[in-house]
Amino acid sequence: MTKNTVEGDGPTLTSQAYSSSPAYRIGVAARRSGVDAANIRYYEREGLLRPQARADNQYRLYSDADVHCLRFIRLCRAMDMSLDEVRSLMGLRLDSKSDCETARQTLDAHLGHVRQRLKELKALERDLVGLRDRCDGTDGHCHIIEALHDQADALLSKGSNSTARKRGHV
Numbered sequence: 041m042t043k044n045t046v047e048g049d050g051p052t053l054t055s056q057a058y059s060s061s062p063a064y065r066i067g068v069a070a071r072r073s074g075v076d077a078a079n080i081r082y083y084e085r086e087g088l089l090r091p092q093a094r095a096d097n098q099y100r101l102y103s104d105a106d107v108h109c110l111r112f113i114r115l116c117r118a119m120d121m122s123l124d125e126v127r128s129l130m131g132l133r134l135d136s137k138s139d140c141e142t143a144r145q146t147l148d149a150h151l152g153h154v155r156q157r158l159k160e161l162k163a164l165e166r167d168l169v170g171l172r173d174r175c176d177g178t179d180g181h182c183h184i185i186e187a188l189h190d191q192a193d194a195l196l197s198k199g200s201n202s203t204a205r206k207r208g209h210v
Contacts (some may be wrong), residue, residue, distance in 0.1 A: 068104035073110035077108070080110060086123055088113055088130065125150055 070077045080102075083089045089109055093101050102110075109130070116126040128146050132139035173185035 060181050063101035063103055064107065065099045065101065069107055069110065072107045073114060074108045083113055086127075088123065088127055119150075120154065121150055181201070 064072065066077045066080055069075075070080060073080075077084070080089065089106060112130065113126055116129060125146055126165075129143060132143050171184055171187055174187050
């Protein structure tokens with residue numbers, strides 16, 4: 041068995057476990073993939089990344105293929121995909137017509153979630169603009185804060201029949 045150099049954060053390590061592909065410690069894999077080390081460990085626990093080999097010193101070691109998987113996960117997460125959606129896409133093959141259909145279905149479902157979230161964000165935007173328009177700063181008191189307190193009191197009255205407390209910041 042031949043020894044290969046393993047890139048690390050400190051001194052160069054050697055490992056007999058990797059004979060055909062480079063191996064990187066978690067800090068290097070994090071830099072190369074753009075995924076921080078804590079998330080790499082999390083993705084391993086969630087089954088998105090296979091458990092990693094360990095060097096003699098028990099450091100996790102990652103291959104170029106692992107770094108590619110991490111980049112793939114990062115890209116999908118940047119598109120706000122859930123871990124289940126990412127997991128589904130990662131399990132698909134490039135050369136399978138049925139897998140292509142599964143990928144399309146996964147993206148269609150995700151698009152549905154995105155479109156629903158956009159509706160929710162548009163409604164939030166309308167509420168915030170309406171709230172903002174209540175006050176121009178020229179009055180003796182702030183109508184924005186007043187409206188927020190009114191809304192908080194309305195929530196209180198929905199949840200309980202107790203008397204509303206005096207308004208003020210908590």
